[in-house]
Amino acid sequence: MGAVRRLLPSLALLLLAEHGWAADVDAPGRLTGEPDVPPSSALAQPPAPEPETAPEPLEEVTVDAAPRTEPHAPSGTVVPRRVLELAPQRSADSLLRFAPGLTLSRHGGEGKPAQLLYRGFDAAHGQDLEVTLGGLPLNEVSNLHGQGYVDLGGVMPEAVERLQLEPGPYDARQGDFAVAGSLGLELGWAEPGLTTQLSVGSFAERRLLLGYRPKDAPSGTFAAFEAHASDGYGKSRASRRSGALAQWEHRLGDVSLRLLGGAHTARFDSAGVLRLDDVEQGRVDRWGSYLPGSGGDSSRFFFGAELRDGGREGSASLMPFIQQRSLRLRSNFTGFLVDPAHGDALQQTERRTTLGLRGSYGVALPLLSARDRLEAGLYARSDAIEQAQLRLAAADDSVVTSEVDASVSALDLAGWLELRVHPLSWLAVRAGLRADGLGFATQDHGGHAHGAEEHAGGHARSAQGTHLGKKADLVAALGAGFSAVLAYGEGFRSPQARSLGDGERAPFASARSGELGLRYAGRGLYGTLSGFLTRLDSDLSFDETTGRNEAVPGTERRGLAATLVALPTDWFTSSTSLTFTHAAFHSSGGRFRAGDLLPNVPARVARTDLGVQHVVTRLLGRELQARAGLGLGYQGGKPLPYGEVARDSVLVDGLLGARLQELELRLDVENLLDTAWFDGEYTYASSFRPGAQASLLPARHVSVGPPRQLLLTLALHL
Numbered sequence: 001m002g003a004v005r006r007l008l009p010s011l012a013l014l015l016l017a018e019h020g021w022a023a024d025v026d027a028p029g030r031l032t033g034e035p036d037v038p039p040s041s042a043l044a045q046p047p048a049p050e051p052e053t054a055p056e057p058l059e060e061v062t063v064d065a066a067p068r069t070e071p072h073a074p075s076g077t078v079v080p081r082r083v084l085e086l087a088p089q090r091s092a093d094s095l096l097r098f099a100p101g102l103t104l105s106r107h108g109g110e111g112k113p114a115q116l117l118y119r120g121f122d123a124a125h126g127q128d129l130e131v132t133l134g135g136l137p138l139n140e141v142s143n144l145h146g147q148g149y150v151d152l153g154g155v156m157p158e159a160v161e162r163l164q165l166e167p168g169p170y171d172a173r174q175g176d177f178a179v180a181g182s183l184g185l186e187l188g189w190a191e192p193g194l195t196t197q198l199s200v201g202s203f204a205e206r207r208l209l210l211g212y213r214p215k216d217a218p219s220g221t222f223a224a225f226e227a228h229a230s231d232g233y234g235k236s237r238a239s240r241r242s243g244a245l246a247q248w249e250h251r252l253g254d255v256s257l258r259l260l261g262g263a264h265t266a267r268f269d270s271a272g273v274l275r276l277d278d279v280e281q282g283r284v285d286r287w288g289s290y291l292p293g294s295g296g297d298s299s300r301f302f303f304g305a306e307l308r309d310g311g312r313e314g315s316a317s318l319m320p321f322i323q324q325r326s327l328r329l330r331s332n333f334t335g336f337l338v339d340p341a342h343g344d345a346l347q348q349t350e351r352r353t354t355l356g357l358r359g360s361y362g363v364a365l366p367l368l369s370a371r372d373r374l375e376a377g378l379y380a381r382s383d384a385i386e387q388a389q390l391r392l393a394a395a396d397d398s399v400v401t402s403e404v405d406a407s408v409s410a411l412d413l414a415g416w417l418e419l420r421v422h423p424l425s426w427l428a429v430r431a432g433l434r435a436d437g438l439g440f441a442t443q444d445h446g447g448h449a450h451g452a453e454e455h456a457g458g459h460a461r462s463a464q465g466t467h468l469g470k471k472a473d474l475v476a477a478l479g480a481g482f483s484a485v486l487a488y489g490e491g492f493r494s495p496q497a498r499s500l501g502d503g504e505r506a507p508f509a510s511a512r513s514g515e516l517g518l519r520y521a522g523r524g525l526y527g528t529l530s531g532f533l534t535r536l537d538s539d540l541s542f543d544e545t546t547g548r549n550e551a552v553p554g555t556e557r558r559g560l561a562a563t564l565v566a567l568p569t570d571w572f573t574s575s576t577s578l579t580f581t582h583a584a585f586h587s588s589g590g591r592f593r594a595g596d597l598l599p600n601v602p603a604r605v606a607r608t609d610l611g612v613q614h615v616v617t618r619l620l621g622r623e624l625q626a627r628a629g630l631g632l633g634y635q636g637g638k639p640l641p642y643g644e645v646a647r648d649s650v651l652v653d654g655l656l657g658a659r660l661q662e663l664e665l666r667l668d669v670e671n672l673l674d675t676a677w678f679d680g681e682y683t684y685a686s687s688f689r690p691g692a693q694a695s696l697l698p699a700r701h702v703s704v705g706p707p708r709q710l711l712l713t714l715a716l717h718l
Contacts, residue, residue, distance in 0.1 A: 122601045125145070125150055138152070147177075151298060154262050167180070188222070196715065202708070224244070235287060261303040263299075264299065276701065290688040322353075326349075337686050362375040368423050409442075469492065553585050554586050561578070562577065563576070634649070651670075681702050686701065
């Protein structure tokens with residue numbers, strides 16, 4: 001416990017110190033206290049053959065396609081900045097395309113967070129994928145629009161140093177929403193000094209970026225500001241956003257302090273969906289919208305402080321955090337089907353404050369070898385939420401019905417233990433146990449119908465529940481850079497608080513998952529190949545009448561995943577991933593039967609990116625550096641309700657750039673071939689003609705994907 005006792009005195013020393021910037025500050029958000037990899041001008045070297053042994057640095061040109069810390073999943077990986085820069089970066093959401101097996105849908109518009117589709121999961125806006133930013137949790141508990149809602153607004157893609165992907169629920173640190181896995185965005189600014197970027201592009205897109213990193217500071221110390229606006233590529237697609245993000249790291253001896261804060265605000269329009277028959281027969285423009293007025297706005301402020309002590313007696317970490325958030329969304333997926341007179345428009349609003357604390361303590365525990373280790377951790381999070389849902393009249397936006405007006409309080413308290421032992425020099429075994437206790441309290445405030453006086457309604461109620469998850473993995477070094485990994489884990493997704501009755505034992509969507517695979521880590525090469533199986537006892541699927549995911553029977557995913565990252569030289573980069581998934585119901589209920597395919601999730605996902613960067617000549621006494629990148633993304637085999645299948649899509653992105661020391665010019669092109677494609681496809685009944693006789697026959701609906709988009713950026717590096 002000596003490391004814990006040193007935390008507060010060490011903090012005082014940090015605040016008084018006049019010098020001592022660390023040249024190698026630990027990765028942001030990392031709580032394990034395990035030894036890290038000293039950085040190089042490119043990336044650090046792959047891990048040594050023995051499992052769980054920290055790699056040593058090589059010469060400056062060596063690369064690190066492998067994770068900085070050993071992942072639990074066979075297919076766990078880190079996507080470094082060098083790979084993230086291979087394709088256009090228009091927002092933080094666009095970076096998620098590089099996570100193997102993950103695809104995005106922006107059917108809600110450019111300003112709304114993307115829908116996440118991962119390994120057979122329709123994770124909506126985050127319900128099945130735990131997402132963190134520098135260690136801060138981003139998933140929103142009991143969000144009215146969708147459980148686990150994640151908004152990356154205010155995060156500049158240039159500030160993301162790497163993505164850390166942990167598929168499955170195999171790590172004891174993983175908690176709520178880590179059903180399909182976890183995704184961490186770790187922050188850092190690439191180069192010291194002042195960076196100014198001005199971008200202009202298609203559809204009146206414009207962007208201003210300012211970033212600063214002190215000359216002698218580590219990459220984790222920086223501040224950045226962004227302002228972005230676009231008229232959109234069609235009707236009702238305009239968006240505006242601005243954000244600020246800053247992080248400060250300081251180290252004194254074994255102790256380091258990290259402060260992280262940011263804020264953002266956004267306003268966006270949404271075109272909604274179109275009936276495919278209307279598009280094909282020319283009754284509506286491909287870039288049109290039936291019902292202008294959909295969209296929303298959002299804002300957020302967040303702050304976190306992490307103190308770490310990595311002394312010889314043990315390692316300790318403590319991170320309190322706070323977030324404040326507001327959100328308003330308006331949507332209409334069915335037109336005038338439910339209410340032929342007023343229309344089916346929904347407006348959802350939320351305001352929330354989140355307070356939390358996470359910490360861990362790790363100590364050497366030589367049971368079978370000197371490398372054996374025990375870690376204990378805790379997590380506490382409290383959410384205070386005000387939320388409302390209204391049905392609005394299409395004619396004048398007056399309130400037709402108040403469907404939700406509630407206050408929600410949610411508390412998650414968790415603790416975990418993880419033991420790592422090495423029974424043989426080539427074998428590492430980890431076993432973990434995590435317990436989560438969740439409490440919910442809901443107060444309904446009532447509502448009012450169109451033209452009626454307000455009345456009190458609903459009542460106060462509370463519910464509690466617990467989840468105990470077992471975790472384990474085995475890593476066997478096979479030699480020549482290969483290792484075999486077997487992992488098992490149990491995860492959960494918390495319920496919507498308003499769905500719980502008074503005194504109910506809070507139910508969970510519980511998941512059991514297993515994965516078996518191979519990893520390879522060599523000089524300039526990293527790859528994985530694995531098979532996985534995940535079963536959920538209950539699930540959620542999109543419901544067009546409510547505009548969000550609703551409860552459905554239990555489901556199962558099984559599949560294969562492969563990744564290969566090649567960085568053979570300092571001027572060439574290649575990254576490829578393939579994922580095949582079969583997602584189906586294993587039980588029956590409602591409109592679904594056992595064996596039915598889970599709708600709206602692609603069965604096949606692939607992405608490959610190539611890039612070159614090289615000094616071509618000297619001009620005016622300065623090096624002229626040229627770069628080019630090409631990316632190809634594919635998704636196919638996406639089933640829809642009623643036995644239909646969505647169209648496959650193949651998109652190509654590219655970039656060209658040149659830099660003459662302080663001055664840089666870059667052209668980003670998304671959808672390089674101007675492919676006509678659908679960002680989302682759905683099958684259900686609708687009626688977009690007010691007062692018309694509605695047909696209850698299901699029809700294909702689409703959200704049209706963006707055409708070719710160009711963005712020209714001029715950057716000044718001082």
